[in-house]
Amino acid sequence: MTATHNSIVIGAGHNGLVTAFYLAKVGLKPLVLERRPVAGGAAITEEFHPGFKCSTLAHAAGPVSPAIVRDMQLERHGLEMIRPEMRVFAPSPDGPDGGALLLYDDAARSSGSIAKFSKKDAEKFPDFQKTLGRIAGVLNRVMAETPPSIDDPSAGDLWRLLRTGKALRGLGQKDMYRLLRWGPMAVADLVGEWFESEPLRATVAARGIFGAFLGPWSAGSSAVLLMRAAADPHPAGNASFAKGGMGALTRAMAAAAVAAGARLRTDAAVSQLAVKDGRVAGVVLESGEEIAASTVISGADPRRTFLRLIDPVHLAPDFLGRVQNYRSMGTVAKVNLALDALPWFIPAGFSPASDATGAAALTGRIHIGPDIDYLERAFDDAKYGSFSQHPVLDITIPSVTDPSLAPPGKHVMSIYVQFTPYKLNNGDWNSQREAFGDAVVRTLAAYAPDLPGLILHRQVITPHDLEETYGLTGGHIFHGELSLDQVFTMRPLLGWARYRAPIEGLYLCGSGTHPGNGLTGLSGANAAREVLKDWRKARRG
Ligand SMILES: Cc1cc2nc3c(=O)[nH]c(=O)nc-3n(C[C@H](O)[C@H](O)[C@H](O)COP(=O)(O)OP(=O)(O)OC[C@H]3O[C@@H](n4cnc5c(N)ncnc54)[C@H](O)[C@@H]3O)c2cc1C
Numbered sequence: 001m002t003a004t005h006n007s008i009v010i011g012a013g014h015n016g017l018v019t020a021f022y023l024a025k026v027g028l029k030p031l032v033l034e035r036r037p038v039a040g041g042a043a044i045t046e047e048f049h050p051g052f053k054c055s056t057l058a059h060a061a062g063p064v065s066p067a068i069v070r071d072m073q074l075e076r077h078g079l080e081m082i083r084p085e086m087r088v089f090a091p092s093p094d095g096p097d098g099g100a101l102l103l104y105d106d107a108a109r110s111s112g113s114i115a116k117f118s119k120k121d122a123e124k125f126p127d128f129q130k131t132l133g134r135i136a137g138v139l140n141r142v143m144a145e146t147p148p149s150i151d152d153p154s155a156g157d158l159w160r161l162l163r164t165g166k167a168l169r170g171l172g173q174k175d176m177y178r179l180l181r182w183g184p185m186a187v188a189d190l191v192g193e194w195f196e197s198e199p200l201r202a203t204v205a206a207r208g209i210f211g212a213f214l215g216p217w218s219a220g221s222s223a224v225l226l227m228r229a230a231a232d233p234h235p236a237g238n239a240s241f242a243k244g245g246m247g248a249l250t251r252a253m254a255a256a257a258v259a260a261g262a263r264l265r266t267d268a269a270v271s272q273l274a275v276k277d278g279r280v281a282g283v284v285l286e287s288g289e290e291i292a293a294s295t296v297i298s299g300a301d302p303r304r305t306f307l308r309l310i311d312p313v314h315l316a317p318d319f320l321g322r323v324q325n326y327r328s329m330g331t332v333a334k335v336n337l338a339l340d341a342l343p344w345f346i347p348a349g350f351s352p353a354s355d356a357t358g359a360a361a362l363t364g365r366i367h368i369g370p371d372i373d374y375l376e377r378a379f380d381d382a383k384y385g386s387f388s389q390h391p392v393l394d395i396t397i398p399s400v401t402d403p404s405l406a407p408p409g410k411h412v413m414s415i416y417v418q419f420t421p422y423k424l425n426n427g428d429w430n431s432q433r434e435a436f437g438d439a440v441v442r443t444l445a446a447y448a449p450d451l452p453g454l455i456l457h458r459q460v461i462t463p464h465d466l467e468e469t470y471g472l473t474g475g476h477i478f479h480g481e482l483s484l485d486q487v488f489t490m491r492p493l494l495g496w497a498r499y500r501a502p503i504e505g506l507y508l509c510g511s512g513t514h515p516g517n518g519l520t521g522l523s524g525a526n527a528a529r530e531v532l533k534d535w536r537k538a539r540r541g
Helices: 014-025 066-071 107-114 119-143 155-170 173-182 187-194 198-209 221-231 246-260 302-308 317-324 356-361 372-383 429-445 463-468 522-540
Strands: 003-010 031-033 045-049 052-055 086-091 100-104 263-265 270-276 279-285 290-298 332-339 365-368 392-396 411-418 455-461 506-508
Touching: 003 014, 003 279, 014 031, 014 066, 014 246, 014 290, 014 522, 031 290, 045 246, 045 332, 045 455, 052 411, 052 455, 066 522, 086 198, 086 356, 100 107, 100 198, 107 119, 119 155, 119 173, 119 187, 119 198, 119 221, 155 173, 173 221, 187 198, 187 221, 187 372, 198 221, 198 365, 198 372, 198 392, 246 263, 270 290, 290 522, 302 317, 332 429, 332 463, 372 392, 392 429, 411 429, 429 455, 429 463, 506 522
Parallel strands: 003 031, 003 290, 031 263, 086 365, 290 506
Antiparallel strands: 045 052, 086 100, 270 279, 279 290, 332 411, 332 455, 365 392, 392 411
């Protein structure tokens, strides 16, 4: 071993950076090793065409936990968030008054737009927003806590469970029953109980399938909605962007971690964990360099960590079998466009270049998926091994609120695409790349007819690219399905949800641990707390 560190963090994704910060803050000197040339993991900004920069992958924050933003002083390290009043603009090809549904931060404003589709829905929407807010408030507390031990709960576990129970009771009987009932439900049923208009149902239901191998009629899709709502309770989801793209968020996190005392090395891929006498001894890099450390915290996904970085002789066959069964088959791809001008979304009256409402409509996220059947059919394609010809799209045009991302008058469009199965039945992703890009542009052209003529450059990122280039095994954006059998005390595995691994000194801190539901930083913060608990105990011992 050529060098010694008291702790190593594998991967400079946002969770790895948060873990490194909290360790450094109490005097440890963690070394963060990132395989790519840049830190940030799936939260990065890159120039993909001369003069055009875009959030390559994730384009909206989870949002990051306010406590983490405060502790890391991210604003002092250059982070500036953009939070438009517009949450989601959902154009629909055939609705009344041009068919555009506009959902704002403010429920009353949203109701004004919903009323075009249904007066009943407009009346119910503020109640739904408040109800989801109350229920999500309880789940939000749970996100920042370590899941309890099932076999041997400690006094602290019992105390936290008691507090959660109290918060649940505080919801009142009606909301408590709702929470218990909603989790296993299909999100299509849930929205169907509240609303009658398809554009509103589909826009809210889209949160229940975000990143998941689930359609709106799949059982448990409401649980994904609830988990996403725990981070941001708005029914339409988050519209929280970083000035400079999501890379600005992780740049600020890296600066905070380094300022606290962490060391960051890029182009430093870990090929293997060194294990001696049943405990972690350090890591070996792909270059052959060996670095000793008594604590290693992996921000890589669970399958990559246990199946690729560790010699199987160090893990029990039963444990390895369970990791093999951990599901992380992605269904998401990304298309980023450099545009000559802002596209013009039908109908008339939504010309973004000339119309104030139209321009404001493009400041939040744009949802394409006008009804529940559309979402389900898009999933059907993936179920049978094809990418959808009519995919569900979640789009941002960040250059509308942040002109620094494109040359004057030009724009960038970031398109999150679902459903795109990791395994294709016919052909492979490299041969299908352009056909897939064409399907996305064709889908969007039904809503913004001038878009194809405005494209100066197109970047297509397939699920295989997510795995090969960005290190997400199976191309899964959350390092593993957020399904009911893979969350909380079962994330990643029942019995191993407390950030520790079955090798002494090895921990997990990435999205494959609780809560793992997007760019919140909470997996990283929770993991750091557990590492430090053991570290203090060892020092006392
Ligand atoms: C296309 C896409 C769109 C998304 N959209 C959103 C969104 O809009 N909102 C939202 O909240 N979330 C979104 N997400 C999810 C979110 O980005 C992830 O949940 C989050 O980035 C996970 O962070 P992480 O730090 O746990 O892991 P990652 O960001 O995956 O970081 C892990 C890091 O570990 C590195 N690594 C892996 N193996 C090794 C090794 N052997 N040696 C060294 N380094 C290694 C990787 O290179 C990577 O940098 C999206 C994700 C994707 C892919």
